[in-house]
Amino acid sequence: MKFDDKIPIYYQIKQYIYKEIIINHLTPGSKVPAVRQLALDLAVNVNTVQRSLRELISEGVLESQRGKGNFVTTNPEILNNLRKNIVEEQLSLMYDHLASLQLTPDEMIQALTEYVNKRKETHHG
Template sequence: MKFNDKIPIYYQIKQYIYREIIINNLQPGQKVPAVRQLAVTLTVNANTIQRALRELINEKVLISRRGKGNFVTTDAETLTNLKRNVVEDQVSNLYDQLAALKITPDEMLKYLNNYINSRKEVHHD
């Protein structure tokens, strides 16, 4: 995983795990790899992984089972909220970038619709 030096690594790891959950690489109820395994895979300090996991547990995205490890929540509402929050964060960033270019909300929608339609044509979705 390539990290952005301007964003805390633990936060980027959280975002990575969110993505893995949203795209179902980590499914509800599935055990998350151990701290040491994640540290090796992502080439980061185990303490950094532990901080990210602790926050995910506090957010109830992960459930910790003593002696067994950490598991993705099976709570549908939590998973729905997770996806919504991640998407809203991405849309917020896009909105801010386009607003800085003095693009109006109506123009943003037009550009986004045009872009989506052009992608559909290319990918035959």
């Protein structure tokens, strides 16, 4: 995993785990790799991974089972909110970038619609 120096690593690890859950690489109820394994896989400090996992547990995204490890929640409400929040975060970034280019909301919608249609044709046509 390549890290952005401008964003705290623990936060980027959380984003990585969110994405793994959203794309079903980590399915509801599945065990998350152990802290040390994640630290090795991501080439980061164990304490950084622990901080990320602690926050994910406090958010309810992961559930800790004493002596067994950490597991992805099976709560559909939490999982739906996770996906919705990540999509909204990405849309917020896009909105801010386009607004800085002085596009109106209607122009943004038109540009996004045209872009999505063009991508659909490229990937499915």
